[in-house]
Amino acid sequence: MSNKLILVLNCGSSSLKGAVLDNDSGEVLLSCLAEKLNLPDAFITFKANGEKHTTSLAEHPDHTGAVEALMVELRAHGLDSKIGAIGHRVVSGGELYSESIVVDDDVIAGIEKCIPLAPLHNPAHLLGLRAAIDIFKGLPNVVVFDTAFHQTMPEHAYTYAVPHELYTKYGLRRYGAHGTSYRFVADETARFLGEDKQSLRMVIAHLGNGASIAAVSEGKCQDTSMGLTPLEGLVMGTRSGDIDPSVFSFLAQNANMNITQITDMLNKKSGLLGISGLSNDCRTIEEEAGKGHKGAQLALEIFAYRLAKYVASMSVASGGIDALVFTGGIGENSNLIRSKVIGYLGFLGLTEDAKANEDARFGNAGVITTAESKVKAVVIPTNEELMIAHDTARLTGL
CATH class of the missing domain: 3.30.420.40 (ATPase, nucleotide binding domain)
Known part of the structure; x- marks a missing residue:
């Protein structure tokens, strides 16, 4: 097992998925899925060592409560001190980000700026990001954008055939999604085929x-x-x-x-x-x-x-x-x-x-x-x- 594990978080509007990975081997040591967030019957399910158990989030049924429950579970497995950094999936980085980046105040502001491009997703990502920064104090956070891989598209591929001022004023263009998956699969395909x-x-x-x-x-x-x-x-x-x-x-x-x-x-x-x-x-x-x-x-x-x-x-x-x-x-x-x-x-x-x-x-x-x-x-x-x-x-x- 690596001395420094990576916690990966993927926050939706009413859910939070998490996984602790050994970056060297790719092994998932613990995973979780919080559901029905912001509702009275919110809960989180943990899986480790082939076993599952569910915990109620009724007292704190939001993203912060889910991350707090995750921290408790990590401590119970002796994993909390081995987490070296946290990686976050973010749906849209617009044209601001063409690659993953370490989080600072400017990056948080950039994700906020892209909310109109992903109004359901980016606000939820920000909730999870802020909760992680607060609860896992001192650990670096990295954001990985679904749109980043597609920023290499040529202008004729991403431009809509509408008045061009709609792009210059409002950013109306094609951005794509699933970019993190495409990047992984492109590498794996080349390796698999030699x-x-x-x-x-x-x-x-x-x-x-x-x-x-x-x-x-x-x-x-x-x-x-x-x-x-x-x-x-x-x-x-x-x-x-x-x-x-x-x-x-x-x-x-x-x-x-x-x-x-x-x-x-x-x-x-x-x-x-x-x-x-x-x-x-x-x-x-x-x-x-x-x-x-x-x-x-x-x-x-x-x-x-x-x-x-x-x-x-x-x-x-x-x-x-x-x-x-x-x-x-x-x-x-x-x-x-x-x-x-x-x-x-x-x-x-x-x-x-x-x-x-x-x-x-x-x-x-x-x-x-x-x-x-x-x-x-x-x-x-x-x-x-x-x-x-x-x-x-x-x-x-x-």
Whole structure:
């Protein structure tokens, strides 16, 4: 075990995820998930040594209470004195940050400045960050931005075709997300394939309840599907992905819906859930599709079709494609989705190896195309927490 462990925190508006990692081995020594924060029945669940237990946060049902409970748990396991630094996931750093950074007052002000770009996420990150600074006194804190990896996108990729003053005045442009995952997976793909990352043209699909895709060449992001917000791009669990903007005026005029209602519908009631009428969980959709449920079958087909179209378009941004990479909960585990996508992309020379595709699940990496395939499709499990831990250790000298 390393003498200096890294605590990684990821705060949502009503949740807090935490993990203590050995940066050298990648081993997770303790993890936690606080849920229902700011509600009377808030609680936190800890996992260590293969065992779980849950603690009520009723007395302090907020982010600070969750971090305080985490400190108590760390002491109980004798880990509190071994934490060397804390790494934080932050969704948006806008154009201010193109890499991870050690936290100071200026960085906190910068995260606050980016709140309009991530109004649900950045305020929660700040709550967790301030709680960590207060409770883990004296420890350095590092923030790792989801948007940072995408700051290498060229201007023609991130600019919307709207009056340019909306960008100069308000920062209206494409920022992307899942950047920490993409950075980890790009490195891992090159290592797994034994290729030089600088010469490997990759299209990486991060598929989960939130889903996006990115083009990577010369080791840098050239384009990605998410935009100003995580709503743009692929079909997701509850998000619509790309849609005609005129849907707002259409629904306002015909369904008497206002902007807030339409935005809520597109973010929380659409995607796999909206199409199937069943669930946002791909596992449930696949199970019901196998039983003949038409809505579930249609949801899977639209998900795969739209993803395949994006793979082809991202190949333009990457200047060609050597490797199609699947990652994230769906990308790593749904051989059905992968098979459908590869089937749509046969014209690019991809040929599925069905047995390899079946085997590449539940944390197993693998090439899932045949030796004759002109493009390699590969499954690479992501590990955003480890990427954050690596950045935190590097920037704090651990």
